[in-house]
Amino acid sequence: MKTTKIEWTDKTWNPITGCTKISAGCVNCYAEVMARRLQAMGQEKYAKGFQLTLHKDVLGEPLEWKKPHTVFVCSMSDLFHKDVPDAFINQVIGVIKLSPQHRYQLLTKRAERMLAYFQTHSVPDNVWLGVTVENQAAKKRMDFLRNLKASVRFLSCEPLLEDLGEMNLDSIDWVIVGGESGISARPMKQEWVLSIQEQTEKQGSAFFFKQWGTWGCDGIKRSKHENGKLIKGKVYQQMPAVYSTDLSV
Numbered sequence: 001m002k003t004t005k006i007e008w009t010d011k012t013w014n015p016i017t018g019c020t021k022i023s024a025g026c027v028n029c030y031a032e033v034m035a036r037r038l039q040a041m042g043q044e045k046y047a048k049g050f051q052l053t054l055h056k057d058v059l060g061e062p063l064e065w066k067k068p069h070t071v072f073v074c075s076m077s078d079l080f081h082k083d084v085p086d087a088f089i090n091q092v093i094g095v096i097k098l099s100p101q102h103r104y105q106l107l108t109k110r111a112e113r114m115l116a117y118f119q120t121h122s123v124p125d126n127v128w129l130g131v132t133v134e135n136q137a138a139k140k141r142m143d144f145l146r147n148l149k150a151s152v153r154f155l156s157c158e159p160l161l162e163d164l165g166e167m168n169l170d171s172i173d174w175v176i177v178g179g180e181s182g183i184s185a186r187p188m189k190q191e192w193v194l195s196i197q198e199q200t201e202k203q204g205s206a207f208f209f210k211q212w213g214t215w216g217c218d219g220i221k222r223s224k225h226e227n228g229k230l231i232k233g234k235v236y237q238q239m240p241a242v243y244s245t246d247l248s249v
Contacts, residue, residue, distance in 0.1 A: 007237065008176055008208055009072040009105055015059050015092055016077040016084060017045065018052040022109055024161055025134035028184050031076045052083050059095055068101045070243075080110040080117065089117060096124050103243075105130060107156055111144035118148050128152035128174075128240075135161045146171045152240045158210060159185070163192045169203040174240040179213025181224045187215040193231065206238035 004012045017035060021027070031050070038046040045055065062071060073079060073096075079089060096104050107130040108114050114129065123129065129150040131141040134157065145153050152173045157164065159180030169175070177196055179188035193209065200207040212227035229235055 004072065004075070006072060006075065007210055008239075009070050011065070011069040011071045012075040013058070013062055013071050013073055013104075014045075014076045015055050015061075016053065016074050016079065016081070016088075017055065018048065018050045019077045019081060020052070023132075023134065023138060025109065025132055025138070025159055028159075028180060028182055028186075030181070033182070035076060052077065052081060054084070054088055056088075056091075059091055062095055062099045062102055065099075065102065068103075070103050070105065072105045072107070074106075078108050078110055079106055080108045080113040082110070082113065086117065090121070093121065093124065096127060100124075100126050102126060103128060103151075105154075107132065107154075109138070109141070111141035115144040115147060123148060123150045125151055128154060130154040130156055130174075130176075132156045132158070133164065134159055136164060139164065139167070142168070142172065151242055154240070157196060159213065160188045160192055160196075161186055163189070163195060165195075167196070167199050167203075169199060169205045172203075172205050173242075174206045174208065174238075175200050176208045176210060178210035179215060179224075179227075181211075181213045183214075185214035185221075187219065188213060189219075190217045190231075193217075197231070197236065206240045207236055208238055209236045 035046050035050040039049045103126050105128045109132045111131045129148055131145045133139055133155050154174035156176045158178035160177055177193055180186050197207050209231055211224055211229045213224050215221055216227040
């Protein structure tokens with residue numbers, strides 16, 4: 001059973017919460033909004049709001065899940081934040097190695113540190129590695145990802161903030177695209193999405209379109225539910241080829 005509304009995964013695991021902004025995609029951070037809301041509700045885990053916090057007490061959570069899951073790691077933070085000690089990352093990776101029945105998705109905006117870490121540590125077979133590419137300035141993260149050996153390498157182009165232009169998708173297995181949501185959401189144009197979709201088709205990457213967000217494909221602002229996830233009347237939510245073979249789904 002899914003325990004998250006994120007469509008490309010089915011569970012989240014947050015041994016770290018809180019983060020700091022480093023790029024344009026961080027401006028309207030959904031995790032910050034959610035963390036402050038949970039803090040206001042009195043949830044102990046978010047007592048410090050969006051201040052970076054390590055939660056050693058939840059490190060063992062995935063070991064208790066008997067059924068195989070696709071797990072988004074640190075949906076409320078970034079595992080490779082500069083203030084997360086290597087020793088704690090080692091503990092997270094240790095749990096991942098102890099639970100091969102799950103597949104784990106590690107997504108970061110800090111691609112340099114991810115590359116540096118995995119140059120001295122092996123990437124577990126059940127780990128998918130991803131970077132956020134929200135604008136052209138962030139495309140350089142793809143080159144750090146490309147140099148890592150992982151069962152799946154993926155991009156999250158969400159929120160997509162501009163036309164990404166020509167993309168080299170060599171060694172990139174999966175591309176997720178989505179628009180921004182919320183009162184201050186920035187628009188995403190249909191031609192930007194279609195350009196990425198066309199390039200994934202030509203270069204052999206799986207294409208997953210999550211949502212239009214607050215701005216529809218017609219440029220009109222309304223609820224993200226009203227705007228939906230159709231591209232020219234169709235849903236495009238491909239998963240990487242390994243998804244149907246490495247675990248029971």
